[in-house]
Amino acid sequence: MLGLLTTSPSGLEQLWFGLITVLWLGYFFLEGFDFGVGILMPFVSKDDLDRRVAINTIGPVWDGNEVWLLTAGGATFAAFPLWYATVFSGFYLALFVVLAALIFRGMAFELRHRGGARSAAWWDRAIFWGSALPALLWGVAFADFVHGVPLGANATWTGTFFDLVKPYALVGGLSTLSLFTLHGATYLGLKTDGEVRERAQRIARLLAPVTFVIVTAFLGWTYLTAHSRHEVGLVPPLLPIAGVAVLAVVGWLVRERLEGWAFIGTGVVIVAFFTTLMLNLYPNVLVSSISSSDTLTIAATASHRYTLEVMSWVALIFTPLVLLYQSWTYWIFKKRVTRPATPSEPVATNS
């Protein structure tokens, strides 16, 4: 029933594909540096106090950042039910790993400072792996959306877990892993002081060229295969080129101590990266590697007009409000997190 629908998406459906893209962009921009901070925490710290400095840079905001994921998931469920149903049942085990990782990571932020040194060491592992695994797997998943998954007729999966980890997808995963880590490094450079700041900058300088190579390879691969795979495949080369160009100067920005610009730079690369993928995906939402007639399209998976209209009104009214108060939090906590002068005991407060 699904492959037969070849109509092009309506304006409202295009709008919602765009809004869901924006939600994912917001998620990857914001939780991207959260992941990066989690991955880098062992490498920017010499002792527990350093690790706490790193965690405290994202302490007040990480949970709000993760809500972007829940909103993207909910909006996909509402606007494109079949897309939601197919992706999350198909990426079953990968999604399970991501969810388990996010569970342990979130618990670690809240609980690590409440126990002793031994439990803190375990929570530190949870923070590292809980950040690294999703950072890798989100890239794998988005690469798979574009290059195809074993999707048969009527949106049924015909493959296994291993069909999801092909070379292209793995390079996609390494791209997001390195990109989010670099994003975290520029964030730590901006939000900390002293030794942690120096180490973060050093890592950013080393990591920037590596990330450049991986991301350039991936976006190049994406560009070269896009037109040949999809007749209507749309990749304005301007966007990936701009992303790669900005990535090329991030290392220099870090060296010049233009920390704010370096952070904006890694953020721009993330936006360019995922926008390229989503534009490449358009007008599909999930490509079938078996037959192009089994590819899921925006039009075939979208909810009816009325649902999209209701959702549009809700989004129009409440999104500005959310953006306003979420930005306000960043303004409140705009100061750099510094190491207390004397190593204090775990502070007993209401937190």
Next chain:
Amino acid sequence: MSTFIGGISTLSLARWQFGITTVFHFLFVPLTIGLGLLVAVLQTAYYKAKDPAYDRMTRFFGKLFLVNFAIGVVTGIVQEFQFGMDWSRYSTFVGNIFGAPLAIEALLAFFMESTFLGIWIFGRGRVSDRIHLAAIWLASLGTILSAAFIVAANSWMQHPVGYTIDPVSHQAVMTNFWAVVTNSTFLLAYGHVLFSAFLTGAVFMLAIAAWHLRKGHDLAGFGKAARIAIVATLITAVGTMFLGDSQAKQMEQQQPMKMAAAEALYNSANGASFSLLTIGDLSGNPVFQVRVPHILSVLATNTWNGNVKGINQLQKEATAKYGAGSYVPVIWVLYWTFRIMVGLGILLFVLGGAGLWLMKRKRLEQSKRFLRFASWMLLAPFIANSVGWIFTEIGRQPWVVYGLLKTSDAVTLIAPGYVAASLIGFTAVYTLLAVIEIGLMIRLAKVPTPILAGSDVESVPELIY
């Protein structure tokens, strides 16, 4: 593709997974909602009266609130995605209607609670006291709103309104959003869920305060907390019972099979009696029962001799309407969960009433018996919340969307190995979380509040996490 593994179907694995993850998640959610509001009340009391006892209580219960909030958040992420994982045919069928409240819940409620809680945790001493107080109130409002949308979504599954079935795609399509958010089932269920969440918070606070009062810790602080909690327990227990009673009448109208199964009433009856307990099986030939005449009719119809439909008649009606098959849920589960829920509700009402009586007589701190009773009641709201949801969800079976989609037609067509793997995985992860969480909560709950010197109270910690 085989849908069985070792004789176990994907369907039953998926149902166990949903049951385990959802009951686990909902152990923490009501406490987040209830305790959030009570912490906001305590902080407001401190803001107004400047009595440091209120400040100590705000910090003490605030700490427990945050530990509990964290586990509610991380287990909530699973809830958002497992509809797609295990119930993809359900998701496709209902997405037009069910997805909207989930998206709105994240946009309106989750952003609000997480952002303002961040400000509350990290903002002490960095924002003004007024903004710090506003932050906990907004976080609390966020938790209260979040319950609204998920209960609206669930109520649509219990009693679908404002929809039509698309003849081509066979999906349920929303035709009236207003009807969905003013669904009569939703209005009562939301009130019931909200009151029971506040009751959970109140009993939790009372139980812990009572333990410290019995030990003689910080009588000024825990005495105040216990008094607030007693009044809250009484009010919310009455609210929960009142709304639950209205829901019973609504249930007789909208899902009569659930009501009949709750009593194991096989044949329709006028002036039906209610059994307090049954010994023997529930197949209609009990060994021993304690019955109260007319009460089932009063409960279901609000009249002394009202007609309550029986399982046999309803099964016949259902086969005529929907075709062959069993439309009877698992009776013993419904019978006992209903009694445990109602029984615990009454017990908590007694707890609140006894507490108020002792308060009036100024004997609260002296009554060791009451304080011990109050501490033991800690578990009661959690059990009641769990069995309440088990009752309402099992009672809807075989339907996942009442009258429209059967649970067996909702499950993802996936090899059971995947579901078995994630079921084992989630159960292991959640068990580990429960051990850590409960251990930490007990440790934190037992630490007496430090009575700080004036200057220490205002000190701002440099690193919070």
